[in-house]
Amino acid sequence: MAALDQKSPNVLLQSLCCRITGKSEADVAHQFQYAVRVIGSNYAPTIERDEFLVSEKIKKELLKQRREADAALFSELHRKLQTQGVLKHRWSILYLLLSLCEDPRKPPSRVGSYGAVFAQALPRDAQSTPFYYARPQSLSLSYPERSALAAHNASSMGTSGISSLGVYSVNGPGPGAQSLLTGPGPQPVADPARGSRLAWALPASGSSSGAVPPTSRPTAGPGSAPLLRPSQRQRRDADGSAEISEAALVRDILYVFQGIDGKFIKMCTPENCYKIDSKVPLCKSLRDMSSRLAELGWLHNKVRKYTDSRSLDRAFGLVGQSFCASLHQELKEYYRLLSVLHAQLQLEDDQGVNVGMDSGLTLRRLLVWTYDPKIRLKTLAALVDYCQGRKGGELASAVHAYGKTGDPHMRALVQHILALVSHPILNFLYRWIYDGELEDTYHEFFVASDPTVKTDRLWHDKYSLRKSMIPSFITMDQARKVLLIGKSINFLHQVCHDRTQPGKMLPTTKSTDSPRDATELFTDLEGAFQSKIDAAYFETSKYLLDVLNKTYQLLDHLQAMRRYLLLGQGDFIRHLMDLLKPELARAATTLYQHNLTGILETAVRATNAQFDSPEILKRLDVRLLEVSPGDTGWDVFSLDYHVDGPIATVFTRECMSHYLRVFNFLWRAKRMEYILTDIWKSQMCNAKLLKSMPELSGVLHQCHILASEMVHFIHQMQYYITFEVLECSWDELWNKVQQAQDLDHIIAAHDVFLDTIISRCLLDSNSRSLLNQLRAVFDQIIEFQNAQDTLYRSALEELQLRVQYEDMKRQRENEGEWGVTAEQEAVENKRRQEFKDTIPKMCSQLRLLTHFYQGIVQEFLRLLMTSSDESLQFLSFRLDFNEHYKARDPRLRPSLGATRGRRSSNI
Template sequence: MELGNSLSLLLETYLPPEFPDTVIQLFAKDVLFLLSSPYKNKQQLSKLIENFQSKIPVTLRHRNTLPKLLSSLEPLFSMSNEQEMLNYVNELQMEYSDNPNDQFILNRLNISPYDGNLNMGRPGSQYSESFENLDRYSERSMLSSQAYNNIGKSPNRLPLRSLLEPYMKNMIDEQEIMKSIPFVLLGTTSELFDIEYDKIIIPSNIPNSESGILHLIFEAGLLYKELGNLCDKYRRMPISPMKKAFIIAVGSELNTYNGLINQLASNDKISTNNGVYVSIYDSINKLRVFYSIMLKFEGLTGDQLLSLLEQLRHHGDLTIENIADKLFSTLLTLYYDYLSQWLTLGSIDNTNNELFIEVEQENTDGEVIFKLNTDKIPSFLTYMQARQIFVIGKSYIFVQKYCKELEYSNEFSNRYKQIYDGLRKNGISIEFIEAVNTQFKEIVSYIDTIICTKFHYHDVLKTLRNILLMGRGDLINTLITKLSSALTSSSDLLSDYSLTRILQESVQQSSLRSLINRGDNNYIINKLDARLLDLGHGAIGWDVFTLDFIVDRPLSFVLNVNRTNGRKEYLRIFNFLWKLKKNQFYFEKESKRTKEILRTFRKFPEFSPVMGDITKHISKCSILLTQLQIFHTKLDNYYLQYVINERYLDLENELSVIFDKGKTDNIKVKINKHGEKRVNGVLKPDINILNEGRKHLGNQNLRDIEQLDNTHNQFLGRILAHKLLSTNSGNNLGERSNKPYPATVIVILNSIAEFLVKYNELNEISYKIYMQLSLEHHPEISVHLQSLVHTIKLLSKQYSHCKEQISTLCDDLRADGDEELMRLSRHLR
């Protein structure tokens, strides 16, 4: 490294100052490379110098220096030690410092206008001149200063002017350049400047000072040309109206730019490149903004483009903000029309999927389900504002298409269309948001009123609870009593007609008969239906029978009751409770029958020893039945009261906030024994209730149809999320059984059902014994007694099995850690 530095310094000192630094540095590296080669020879040095000589400009003199340099460097090729080479190079440098070449000294006459009293800034030392060139010992600029100490020894006969003339005589004049600039700025080839694809070729005979400013100026031409190509490309493509509006705006800006360039071409006052640059500086910035957006254009939808412009409106750079604001206003007009169309007609036709409201599903019956796409909400709207807009259009469809309130919907649409047309010029303004808020409150309040008065929302909800959730047990008990004989037979023998007839009779004999012949023309009770599940061949009636409540439109939008292709929460809950009611029915039936059998056995005093033994065993079995019945009743009450009823009361409280606030504060109510609210007194009819409903908006906590549906779904979800009903196998696994709690409960219910079957056999055998004892001769009494003993053993075994399963459930509940389940565990034991 030290040899290389010394060699570079020697060459810079030895060669004339006219030699380019880059050539000298390259030559020094080549010499050093030859010296480091094991096959170095003098012929290689001669070829290197000849090559070096070919790179020297023709106008340079002192070529006799090169043979001298060759003779000075030749001894190095006979040396093998680097230190020896270094010493030799240093000696040459010192020798040259003592006897400098007088031909390199500047002539005093050529620098006469300048101060002749120049002193050497510092001697030619081995120190670098700045931190930027630590690898060099001296700047080339210092050589003239060092040589100036010998200024008078020999004049330099080569003036600086003569060195510049060969370069400058072929340079293009600025005025010639000015003639071609307008063509280039419009993206076309000129006499001086060729355009190849996305490049402008600047000739090499243009001075660097002019070339630098031309780079800045010609950026506008490249941007103009590229933007024009992109606009032509997208005009031929099928794009949305919003994107078309943007392309039109870009084209308009390009036309403005074109006019500016034409004015510059005819303006004689602008005669320099700098003047051109100043004149088009703002246009360059505008074209940059347009181009940066166009680079993203193809991957953006109209709404995304609008959001991007909204962000650029707050960029901080005034030029960018002004451009973005102008473009934003242009595109916002179209987006405003999208919003207005949805708000007044509930339609998203011709929105080109650029609105945050999309079609989620379109059913075969023509029903269209819309959804709110939160990812497409523009940045100038909040989520709540976007949601209000979504709900307004959906509510309008609900009122017009499903509630058939055509008069109101037409008046509502026309009134708000006039409002939004008047606000169109202001775009998404504060007035627009206030109008949306007012419209939202009005239509939501109207829907709340119409579904309660015209479609009996509350009564339907209570009926669902009383029937499908078995809030009124007397209907289910009456129904089971009438259907018990039919339900034990094969499902193939059951007919829909007979089931419907028995259901109607059961309703008439239960507390739900109040729903018959009301002012609603049996609107609610006619929705109740009995049907059979399709479980395949061989199923009995108990397994396939279920009740269904048909909820038609429009209530089906806010009450999810076994929707087609939807979740079947009510069906799941009913079928589970049906198992409980089935067992409860047989508990009562077999218990009653046992009492009758025991009572009849006491009529045979002559068989008192035998009767005493039989009645003793039957009584013990009756105790087992009672024990399981007590457990079963506790479990049944827990599901009805603590799982279902508590959550239904929560639902009522939520709905009372929606519907009752501000409307029933002055109405006196009373609660009956079933926990239902009833008006205390007589209410006078109000024929204007529909019109007055939307006047008292106030500060009510309004719930729209989306929220009503969600509230009801959450009610069902909270029921099924209870640990004793949740079917999520990943949660609520019993510590002892390692099974979900509902699975354990189902196993227990099935075991109890088997116990009841065996208990029924016990009663049948007991009855046969009674019949044998009633006869004068009873030859089969011994066979029946043996069957009785065998059945009692099986019954006791099944009871033990049930108790073991109950114990497992109680242990699981106690180990769960939930306070409520721990109390239930103690209660069930």
């Protein structure tokens, strides 16, 4: 029972027929088809509920009675009745009149014999519900699931001819050589209910086939395809072994067109095609034509199986459901064609027309009439293969790529499907760019959202592009603008708490009313679509930047970063360093942040920084870095700038850490300049005082020379950092910020600015060796300051003792006594000799300091000369402008070949 529950109703019904009759499946074909017809009728009316068909039937009856004038009058009265709209049930009245005019002595009209079969017909509206919703769910007339289609057997399709589908995988299928006939193929006609869409149709009455389709065309129910009555199933010859007639093949072919096995033509699962058993007596021409016609059934099954399996799959998404709906529409048109063919065959049976006559329905005429439908089904089948495993925007890209064909009819077919497929994407897009809403349950849209991201990282991490879901007809620049538009709206709402809608968009532009609007929009990607995206992008981005600049003072905070953290406010930095000198000279563990904060406020009030906005000054603060053993206050002190709210989107934590690194570097370089200034002051002040001590002239001269070298080095470094790095980078950043069209441009320009100063200030990983040498130079400057302070302290103590000795000697001479005694003079001479003995030690210490300093500078210059950055190479030229270091170190003399190579690379 479990196995039976999994089978389709068709299989169960056929099994029931076999058990009742006790015959095989081939022998109960008549009973099975009759049972299908009875169950499918569902006690429906005996004629299709279509006012047009009934009116056409009435006119046909009048014409049969040679009452042409009455037929014309009826058409005119019917047209007037339709325009007035007085009657609601015109179909019922017309059907009553048709029934009353029938002669009761005549046999029942054949229109009722097939009307019940088509009771589940599709609505004529192009936007109707897909056909599988209209048919009884208890009876599936699709191809039985027992004939599973194996993908690896696609290359061995026997006589079905579907192996040629591989040719159409990109540009769409065209007519195969085996399908070309001398007669004209069916022409696509325009369906008024669908605009310019191609419809499946039979050829006009003037075709060479010689058969004219009936005026009344009952539409086939999608779920209940045209079936034949048991009395019309097969026309066998008296001898069962005789050759099968063409009429029997035509009836089998009509079943195969719907994916149902006939008596002679059945699905061959191993070969994955419909074929006639080789034991059946049949001539080669009829066998070949039957195989070519049976290909439509194989194609129908392929498309139908895809739609049945994916239509109820919610994970397939809205785009996938739209794709299935477009395939349903095409199958609906295909079923209408089959109903016309079925009606033609029934009309022949009613009028006693033989299939072999010129006016009958033959295999050759079926080949002609199904030429275009076959090409359309090939296109749909190949499109189904190409779209396997795709969803959302990726599915739309696949359909769009398949529409690049030179056949205008196939291109129109694919464009129609693309319009339906693109309709949900366009709705997603409009809701995103106008309202900032993203309801993408099945992840089909190319904008992705991460709900776990917090508000402070909304701009950077919450929204991103799914590159695989970007339709191929939308460029990457357009997709980036779409992302920015919706992201800007959400940023305004959630971060800036501004619910103002940017711009005044018309309601008609916020949504698309029909797939035709999607077609017109996406076919003009550089015109209408681009203008809509650009208008929303510029309006939203401009409003966001205005809010950030006016309400949250983004540009003012940017300038504050330059003035305080990048030491641009010179008077403030100098005064702050003067006030902090006593505090920072102490050990780092003895510092207190509240004391430093008070000094910071004093420096602000005493300089031009007091004129800044209170909003900026309240964010300026002092920060103490992590303390290491032996650190002084100079090593742990740092300024800080608090950021929050929308401006934290630009000044992220990573950016503030970069600012902190740059500040520490600039603060240390500024301290070196401050130290050298104090050294120069000491030298200038003590030069005259120590003139009376000629033994110090050599040591002082050596100090002046080393100090001059250090001053030159620090001045050149300060010039390079201040002007070539900071000012040039800041000017470039400011120009980009002024010209920025969206917040991303500002963030990108700010990141480039920070990366530039990090690399130019030797703080990146590639410049680690240069930075180590530069820090060694700074350490030598501090060592020199300590050595000179020790020298001056001992020299000034000695000078003070000598002055005191001379004053005492002069005072005693004025009192009439001897100036000094022999013992005092001996002590004085001994002390002076001891001081002179320390001078060589001071000289050697200075010479050693000079040697270390020059060695570090020479290595630093060598690294600069070998750097790939031209600005660093030029810095090495300025640091050694008189080739003082080059004369001492042969490594600083580049060879002629290396010089030429570097010049050629620069060129």
